[in-house]
Amino acid sequence: MRSVWIFYQKEMLEAVRSYRLIWIPVVFILLGIMQPLTAYYMPEILGAAGNVPPGMLENYEVPSAAVVMVQALGQYSTIGMLVLALITMNSISGERYSGSAEMVLVRPLTPLAMVVAKWAALLTVLVLALGLGASGAAYYVMELIGPLSWGGISSAAGLYGLWLMCAVSLTLLFSAFLRATAAAFLGLLSAAAFSLAHSLLPAWFDWTPAALPGLSAAMLLEDGGALRLGPLLSAPLFIISCIAGAALLLRRKQLPG
């Protein structure tokens, strides 16, 4: 436990020194506040770009507050997830390929402690970025479009965060046995395949973590839509198995190839 805490502090120090703790929250806030702004000022933006047929702009209606908030959170599943996968990819892979994993693990630090500490550091960055980003988006939506309940916003953001954390944990698992870029690529690809499978066969995949973004949207659109237990239970299980898998792989192979 103590070694996890020490390694976690070292990870956070690294996050500060590499500016990760600053630039990722700033990117998340920017992504979050851009969505309400573009939704509200769409006619002006299109008008300034020119080439708009006359009469088209009169028909534009600003989407409802809940819809814009869902779109703002949706930004995090594209650029947000890309950023998260790219910062996760190096976490274990970098230590293995540089040889520092072998050096660190001769000390009384188990592979599990190392993986858990790295995962907790990633979780800290994600919570900070998503919390600030979602609050920024919510503030802009309320200023420009209309009221939203903070309860709905926080549960929607929490469910979205759980989904992003599943993707981060999967990338961490891949990072334990692949090169960094391959890990990021596979992590993003599996997250995309997972959501595609869920949208094609919702009946089969409704209990998986891939249902979480839909559940998050329902929290805003239906104002406290029914929470289903399936995704809420399977997501933590999925995350725990990714961490355990990464620790097992790291125990077996601390150096590449």
Add this chain to the structure above:
Amino acid sequence: MEDIPWGLIGPLVGLQLLLAVIGLISLSKAESVRGPKWLWAIVIVLGNLIGTIAYFTAGRKDV
């Protein structure tokens, strides 16, 4: 130009600038980056959000 709500647009511009400045500080302190430094400086300044993300994820060697 006078009906632009600067109270709402201001933070957007400010954060964009902050991000570019963080990127440039990190670039100036980095010992080595992938590719020439002056090229990354141009990417950060001109590419604002995407440019800085690209620098931090692809340009820095420690991510």
